Amino acid sequence: MSAAGTVPEPPSRRERSHWLIEGIATQGRVIGALIMREMQTRFGRHNLGFLWMFFEPLFLGCMVGLMHTAHGRQLPGGVNPFLFSIVGYVPFFMFRSIVNRAGSALHSNLTLLFHRQVTPVDVMIARNLLEAAAVIGVIVIIVSGAAWFFEIVPANVAQILFALILMCLLCHGLSMMLAAATSRWEGLDRLIHPITYLMMPLSGAFYALHWFPSHLRELLLWNPLVSLHEAIREGMFGDRFPSYYDIPYVVWWILGTNLLGLAALRTARRKLNIF
Amino acid sequence: MKVSPSIKAFDPAAPASASVPGSSRKKPSRLMAGLRKWRGFLLAVVLPTALAATYFYAIAAGQFASEARFLVRGSSGGGGALGGALGAALGGAGFKPVQEEAMAVRDFLRSQDAVRAVRQSVDLVSIWRRPEADLPAMLWTDEPSVETLTRYYRRMVTAEYDSESGTVAVQARSFRPEDSRLLAEALLVASENLVNQLSERQREDTLGTARREVEIAESRVLAAREALTTFRQEGRAIDPARESAANVASVSALEGALTQTRAELQEKGAYMRADNPQIQLLRNRISALERQIVAERERLTTGEHAVPQQLANYERLMLEREFADRQLVSAAASLESARVDAARQQLYVARITQPQLSESPQYPKAAFTVGSVFVVLAVVYGIASLILAGFREHAA
Missing domain, CATH: 3.30.1890.10 (FepE-like)
Structure with a gap:
């Protein structure tokens, strides 16, 4: 910020409104531009282009769902195993892709960060919005497909959406922390992948807590992802089987990670600007 | 932020708080500057916490x-x-x-x-x-x-x-x-x-089902006894089995008497004349016995009260009574066990x-609530100020 003070005033092209509105508008434009850029660098302009964004989680989710269906185990409450695993896997896919990409986010946008108005937070928001939009879109496709073709109507759509948004926020906070940390310690990026991979059995994506004895349940609930997956499942299947989650605990996680992430990115930017 | 506060604002404050003897280390202008710099934090975090603390420690009634x-x-x-x-x-x-x-x-x-x-x-x-x-x-x-x-x-x-x-x-x-x-x-x-x-x-x-079972068995027993009584009254027979045995015995007694009488006639016919009144007497007795035997046989085997018919009916009724009794016994036993179960x-x-x-109020939990209010507000303030700083950065 001290740097901002020394920069000479840009020529005023138009009437300037309050700095807050100005700032929000500029940040919105920056994020919008970053999203466009991100889509083009990642998916290109030809063929299906950004539709790939939806296909990737959809395809993976369907494959995982089919595998579980072919496995043919019976789920309690007469829940459709395909839907069960897809509703668990797709949100986890979002977590994994957001967190996995966090390490390289700043590095791949390093050139852009030399522009004064592009901040690391903008980069993270743009990337994470893209991922979140893809996953929420896929969930909408799957849920409406299930309702349309198989007449499996979700019990509480608002709850699914709410839990998904909470998950986005949590992943956003985590990704900001990780991005800042990787810019400081390069080697951390190598650790993120195995850790997210190991998180898979711990995140409650493929099982309901109801299947476990209560002491294991309590241990697993320390992981906020488990609560979110349970909440999504309850929104999908209602009370076919009991769900266990603790939203206030998740909100604490979101607040904590976002605060730390925002603060860490600010300090990280100073380091980035030096070289 | 560092450049924004104007210098003028500090000047009037400087002599005012310099006269206060209590403020020892900090210069008054520094104090005001500090207040000004942290006013967002003071307003958004410290003030609500202070309000919460006032309420919980001074106003709130103990629960x-x-x-x-x-x-x-x-x-x-x-x-x-x-x-x-x-x-x-x-x-x-x-x-x-x-x-x-x-x-x-x-x-x-x-x-x-x-x-x-x-x-x-x-x-x-x-x-x-x-x-x-x-x-x-x-x-x-x-x-x-x-x-x-x-x-x-x-x-x-x-x-x-x-x-x-x-x-x-x-x-x-x-x-x-x-x-x-x-x-x-x-x-x-x-x-x-x-x-x-x-x-x-x-x-x-x-208990309800067991009770109903017992009721059914009871009525069945009653019905079986009733049927037996009616049968006895209508057939004028207490025990057809024994009665028919008696009848058969009487027929065989009649047959025995007939055989004996015939033998006597044979014997007397050897030395008596045919018109002897004793012979006549025997002949009469023989024909009477024969008629009697035929009549008895008739009575036993044909007609409404024939013995086989009677016996079959009687045995059916007896069997029914026996079954009903057994059912009642088992229903009573299951009622008993249901009663034990229910107990x-x-x-x-x-x-x-x-x-x-x-003896002392336990609620509201003042320290915990005030502490959590402070922590929540501080975290939210931190996030909000970082986001706002982002906006400001973009606006610059």
């Missing part, structure tokens, strides 16, 4: 809690739930299929039904509108609807099921210790009533701790 614990006992499991030490802290209620009755009681205690039940014996509204109650904590309306009252009730009354010990803990809060105890006692009585009702219902269910399944509330008069 007295009274807690009671009880077990719901019955044969359907002694509450041997595993683990769950972290318990209700995280996942809310630890659901366990054992001890459904205890869970049912807990759900009842959280429900509107409990409010209605308790309201019959305790004046809830006046308890929660005592003059010493402070405004934010008291019940706001004089004549609340049941829904409003239930919402408030859920704030002041908690019921928890501990899956590890299998106990239900009910805690009632109010502004006077005796009120709290009264309320907790009323809640206990209401749960006892509920459990008794459940138990009675279960008993009825178990074993009897549910009851076993009180572990009685509601007590508390």
